[in-house]
Amino acid sequence: MKYPLTYPGNDGGMNERIKRLRKQSIDTPTTLTIERALIETAFYKENYGKMPNCILRARNFYEICRKKTIYIGEDELIVGERGPKPKAVPTFPELTCHTVEDLHTLNTRELQPYFISEEDIATYEREVIPYWQGRTQRERIFSHVSKEWEEAYHAGVFTEFMEQRAGGHTAMDGKMYQRGLLDCKKRIAERIASLDYINDPLATDKQQELEAMDISCDAAILFAERHAELAEKMARETKDEKRRAELLKIADVCRWVPAHAPRDMQEAIQMYWFVHLGTVTELNGWDCMNPGHIDQHLWPFYKKGIEDGTLTREKAKELISCFWIKFNNQPAPPKVGVTALESGTYNDFTNINIGGIDREGRNAVNEISYMILEVQEELHELQPGLSVHVAKVTPDEFILAATKVIRQGHGYPSVFNPDTYTKELMRQGKSREDANEGGCSGCIEVGAFGKEAYILTGYLNTPKILEITLNNGLDPVSGKKLGLETGDPRTFTSYEQLYEAYHRQMLYFVNMKLAVNNYIERMFSLYAPATFLSLFIDDCIEKGQDYYSGGARYNTTYIQCTGLGTITDCLSTLKTHVFETGRYTMDEILKAVAANWEGEEKMRQYIINHTPFFGNDNDEADAIAVKVYDDLVDAIEGHPNTRGGKTQLNMLSTTCHNYFGSVCGASVNGRMAKFAISDGTSPAHGADTQGPTSVVKSLGKLDQTKSGGTLLNVRFVPEMMKSEEDLRKLGSLIRTYFNLGGHHIQFNVVDTETLHDAQKHPERYRDLLVRVAGYSDYFNDMTPQLQNEIIARTENEAF
């Protein structure tokens, strides 16, 4: 269902340029480009071992910037692509080298294919693959881990983010709009000049890292200049006067940024875009680069342009639209193996933050915030993702404008609470100002923008850990003994005894994962320093240390825990029916579960309908959730990482709750084998029957400031959000949750009928976006399993 746009000042939609660029971006198929791999492989063949790794990486980046194909499309105002053309995705063989078989699969698979020619595959086989065998990060990591770790990993007890991707989560602050790369070079030179080689034993390391950063500056400046040259050439060749002027302006812009600080809005956007491309070309950090609070960053340029008459609102919006389309032109690099199952999407998780608060904690909503809502609504592309930030100081009118976009049902914006997440950040040791400047990136992960390397290391499958506990250490799905022998649960005489067994098992697996995390971090520090990204994260230059080696002001390592709703309901089931009422024995329930409830539908239904479940504002069930959550925090939080920071918990799931469900047998809460476990901190599918207030109240009982982010999915039927008054009520629900300490809430506004129809007639719903976890995806690009899961999410009939 579509509703008219009603923002004040909206000019009523995309202009012809934006329509053409958007169409091109959506219609262009995703392809793989081997250009980056070829340049890199040739460079490594000649240079590996001849220089420190940080210099090697910087020069490799320079080489790519010097040689890669430069693209400027018709109509474009903001320029630059990661590949040789839009939606061409490079590979990163230094991290994971795809095999010929992988490439064939990617080329031919039905969902989310990455097209590549036979010729390119042959070249890859000849030129790229042989060199990288035994030299990739992935191989370094898997050759190190213990047998126990590997078995638990393959059984789906946890995943590992860093085994084929570089640590991501890089959201920017505002410094690039105040200082260009020439300023960075100057500061680097000063830092090198001040090194004390007598009293600082690491001075030489710092010198090398700083020199590498300097090379990275040159690389990005060269990359921009090559765009200027191409734009000038195109300007000479075009017959269209208007386009010639645009191309000359582009050339001007690219000669100025990123070398210097931007002077107008176009330069500000282009500045960020070059920084973005540099970061995602250097490495394939998941949760790809993010400009952070872009409305705050662009505001001074907009204001100045309007005041001096060089800019109009329309022109500003056109530039933002061009910028937005650039994000959509960059699908995520293809994953392999378990990671492809756990996060199978083109989405590279750029999550732009608007609204919220500024560094001083004041309301930060401005005209650009509203403009971005309009752009997001009009373009409704897969990328970028958008989040609105709603603090106590945020005006109701901004929430109303955001709910109007939410109502469109494209799955964004998601909604975050700065009043909670700044507390999370300060609890982790950030200053008040750095926390205020922070926000959320990727899906829901909190960070101090421009000042933190916060690295996710993988998901933990808590329902699986309970499953292993209930089988005394054995994984019934793989048949392998993965965990501790915590006792036959049939012999347990109290709920406390059962919980204690789970708790021991949980600690065992958390520690197993922690033990390997630090090794993996070191592999990035040693082999894949990010010398370009380090330029933009305080205090890498000051410290002379890389982003991956503790250069950032704050350094956090996350483990993401998944399935809180499911494990709570499972524990509540056993507590209620085995240890309290005695309606069923442990043996009866475990037998039924082992048989995937075959022949036990009566028991299954009774459990589903007569057990206190999480998400109903039921104090007994919620107390279990709080205990599970607090114990996860205690187990994970506070271990030192290799970068001078600490480990923390967050409660993200992305699409991993599907993968994790697929590796679990049936659960005692009535869940069938293979079906998804609960996502984020949301209630399990269909467990919440008391309406959304009850859901937010249950979640409000968790002390969310102890996490680095929680995730709540709520689905609404658009039919029930017709009037402005309805939308204001939705706004009240958001406020209520945030008053209770909620971190994040997001809405899937689609009716079941539409989704069923979309399954039957995918061709009619090519643009149907739905919110999956912390991001949106095209419904057509999802597996039937994930589609079914979206349909099964509780539909709030009240709305």
Place this chain on the structure above:
Amino acid sequence: MRLFDVKRFAIHDGPGIRTTLFMKGCPLHCVWCHNPEGISYEPTRLFTASKCIHCGAHETEGVDACPTLALQVAGKDWTLEEILKTVEKERQVMEESGGGVTLCGGEPLMHPEALVEVLEALGKKGFHRTVDTTLYASWETVEHVAAHAELFMVDLKHMDSVQHEKYTGVGNEHILENIQRFSAMKQRPQLWIRIPLIAGVNNDEENLEKTALFISSLPSIPEQVNLLPYHDVGKAKHTRMGTKYNPKGYEMSVPTEEQLAQAQEIFNRYGITTIIGG
């Protein structure tokens, strides 16, 4: 107080986000009633065949043991304490949204003692109170209850008493008189008039004109007038009750967009702004 349902997060039962308490028992039996299980004061069995797995649990262990909730009984006596505890759970969202509690039915005025006891207690706790009623009760009852509520939402179904009786079982004289007296009160709760708009029953021009005239000539103007387009949710409920919806087969249908616009136009002519839905 005997309730057949409690709905949390009700967003169409008055201002803001509310908790609605559905009181059992109603002197009317409107053929389109969407809560027919609320008409009788006696507990009402509801059975959803599609959910039943034929386990027979209710025969041996009682209705509460039905594993799938295919079988449920609508109608349970709640203590004041239970009601307050349930309502209290929604306090934050009510305060944030300017909501409160709605007493609905059935016909809440059918049990004024229980109603006033609950309303008084809610008032002491600072909740906004709405009574959703047909005003089919003695004037003394209306007046008594009115002292304990901030808003009355009153249904107005038909201006012709014969027609009214045909579709609801009772004439409308009493209702119209009570609306008039209510609106004439010196200090009264807010008054919202809600008209279920049912094509074939009450959306003809003559009835709408009469309705608009009636409202516009009330001693005080209602704060809000809603037109509620008919829907046949009641059908499924009757199936679950094992009774027949609209047994006499009256013609009833959902008003079209044009019909809604026409109805609004008629009210506009009498200076009454109407809201579709509510």
